[in-house]
Amino acid sequence: MTSTEPTLRPTRQRLAVAAALEQFSDFRSAQEVHEALRATGDNVGLSTVYRALTAMADAGEIDMLRSEVGEAVYRRCSGSHHHHLVCRTCGATVEVEGPAVEKWTRAVAAEHGYTEVSHTLEIFGTCSNC
Amino acid sequence: MTSTEPTLRPTRQRLAVAAALEQFSDFRSAQEVHEALRATGDNVGLSTVYRALTAMADAGEIDMLRSEVGEAVYRRCSGSHHHHLVCRTCGATVEVEGPAVEKWTRAVAAEHGYTEVSHTLEIFGTCSNC
DNA sequence: GATAACTTGACAATGATTCTCATTATGAAT
């Protein structure tokens, strides 16, 4: 089957959302991105920000994770698969890779007969500045 | 400082919530637990179910994690620290332990100067029955 | 059994996220 997904168009709004994320180094919620855009005069509807972010996350262009309170937060992505070490206080984020962990999750899943495996792994802590 | 938390009382409602969780082997949301209680005639207010679940989770008596869509789901707990391998389709859950992972997260955090470390790690997949 | 503190529950209030749908913009093909 060829892709059933509609083609994404690089509209002013989507470019603005992408540009906004470039300015941040830590995770931001859709609401925060929307607010940041309004502040710079780039008016983009809230619904559109939500749509742009989820689309970009689905396409693997940005990272998405859930904060400890369950809100979806996004961040520009470095490309390869990795996890995050996030400061609980100031939000400072460090990208970390763990080949061993990847291997382990795959092994554990296989051992129990699970397929199509995905996983979430986030580390929260207090950074040295806080 | 001694505990500032008020003492928890084993009320009918809290016992009912605990008993309900005992009957399930997989993760359930507060709404689902509430519905299950209503079905058996145990009438417990929705707010109370929420309060009981969060209190039990805070006390470490049950596990809480966020489903892929961000809802809080709970499950009776086996005691020691562990993670979960959850079937995306039927919810079947396997508890898994990974000393290596625990060690790794601690090491990574320390390496970057992060303290008071906690982490979330959940594995999602499709079990052999689905 | 009087009392102070903890609980409960019905319902309102939040707040993030999604949906609706009329209008507009985009890309490809004339």
Place this chain on the structure above:
DNA sequence: ATTCATAATGAGAATCATTGTCAAGTTATC
């Protein structure tokens, strides 16, 4: 360039999980 089919937008309504409110009910203690 003009047309056309389709994707995208935005304002606001609609969802839905979760939390807050507060008066009335319980519980442990003295």
